Amino acid sequence: MGYLKVTKHFGLPKRSLELYVKKDANPEVLVKVHMGRAPALPDHLEAELEKYCKELDQQFYGLRLKDIKHMAFRFAIKNYLKHLFSLTKECAGKKWLRGFMSRHPDLSVRTL
Structure with a gap:
């Protein structure tokens, strides 16, 4: 699957997906990544x-x-x-x- 198809299917920003893929990170690690601002209270x-x-x-x-x-x-x-x-x-x-x-x-x- 290409970047464009994945981003449309899962509703992800294309640029963010590209950056994470370029890091050569393990897919299990990428699934656990939380995007956005950290919560004010844990x-x-x-x-x-x-x-x-x-x-x-x-x-x-x-x-x-x-x-x-x-x-x-x-x-x-x-x-x-x-x-x-x-x-x-x-x-x-x-x-x-x-x-x-x-x-x-x-x-x-x-x-x-």
Whole structure:
């Protein structure tokens, strides 16, 4: 299969595929490569944040989206993580929140 056919079939950028093939890397390694920006919070911290949100929900303390963004910021600061969250607002952004909620669809939030 040529580059063009592979990129159309799998929805990959052609130039990225060419660069990885030129590296002569093992195909198993190429499959595990994650493209794009690294997540602000590692998986284990996101799981901890999700667990904490569920604990608060069980105690009948409904969380708003704004509360989750502030907690994510505090998690990043507490764990000395390099992040792109807003230092003036002291919270995570809308894009991070949208991704977090899509990765954890079983979370429910307060709307008021």
